[in-house]
Amino acid sequence: MTAIAYNLQAVHQTIAQAAQAAQRRSGDVALLAVSKTFPAAAVRAAYQAGQHAFGENYVQEALRKIDALRDLPLEWHFIGPIQSNKTRAIAENFSWVHGVERFHIAERLSAQRPAHLPPLNVCLQVNVSGEASKSGVAPEEAEELAHAVAGLPHLRLRGLMAVPAPGAGLAAQRKPFAQLRELMQQLNAHGLELDTLSMGMSYDLEAAVLEGATLVRIGTAIFGARDYGGKQ
Numbered sequence: 001m002t003a004i005a006y007n008l009q010a011v012h013q014t015i016a017q018a019a020q021a022a023q024r025r026s027g028d029v030a031l032l033a034v035s036k037t038f039p040a041a042a043v044r045a046a047y048q049a050g051q052h053a054f055g056e057n058y059v060q061e062a063l064r065k066i067d068a069l070r071d072l073p074l075e076w077h078f079i080g081p082i083q084s085n086k087t088r089a090i091a092e093n094f095s096w097v098h099g100v101e102r103f104h105i106a107e108r109l110s111a112q113r114p115a116h117l118p119p120l121n122v123c124l125q126v127n128v129s130g131e132a133s134k135s136g137v138a139p140e141e142a143e144e145l146a147h148a149v150a151g152l153p154h155l156r157l158r159g160l161m162a163v164p165a166p167g168a169g170l171a172a173q174r175k176p177f178a179q180l181r182e183l184m185q186q187l188n189a190h191g192l193e194l195d196t197l198s199m200g201m202s203y204d205l206e207a208a209v210l211e212g213a214t215l216v217r218i219g220t221a222i223f224g225a226r227d228y229g230g231k232q
């Protein structure tokens with residue numbers, strides 16, 4: 001068994017245990033493997049161990065990998081910050097975009113989504129308490145943005161995403177995730193039909209599943225520590 005296959009198994013086990021503790025079904029928590037900075041060969045090894053969905057943060061790096069792996073039926077998610085000069089490449093090459101925080105960006109993604117592809121799945125990034133990157137729409141502005149994005153023809157608004165600052169301990173980690181869950185419940189009560197809570201990374205995976213994550217974005221725990229080689 002490769003290290004990546006072993007790590008994937010351990011992550012699935014953590015998800016299953018947290019789901020059970022929350023009386024949820026582990027099948028309701030999708031695993032997105034975050035492959036940024038890792039080579040196409042690592043993605044291929046994860047695919048051979050049963051993983052289909054992969055997340056990338058940097059457009060140029062992602063395009064190289066997507067091209068090198070065209071022989072595999074992979075699902076690509078863009079999870080990085082979105083610059084407006086990169087929306088066309090994102091709209092043409094990905095199935096999902098997490099981290100939409102401005103209407104202007106959503107409008108471009110919709111306009112640039114090729115007609116032969118299904119609508120682009122979108123999550124809005126929300127700046128819940130202690131957001132690590134300070135990015136994301138303010139919680140009180142999320143509803144207006146959600147209604148506007150839901151009206152765009154070539155996007156399908158799926159849910160909310162957050163990247164809270166690393167909390168010390170399980171209770172502190174659960175707080176912003178609970179806030180995101182409550183916000184999604186509120187939006188759904190106001191007529192939106194969101195089904196995705198994109199939250200939880202390697203260090204706060206358990207807290208996210210306990211609070212209702214339906215999609216967790218896991219890099220380090222699958223592929224190991226990242227080496228940015230001075231890039232960041």
Ligand SMILES: *Cc1c(COP(=O)(O)O)cnc(C)c1O
Pocket residue numbers: 034036057079080163201202203217218219220221
């Ligand atoms: C890098 C990244 C992840 C994965 O983080 P790990 O701590 O390596 O699991 C998840 N989400 C986003 C938005 C990221 O940028």
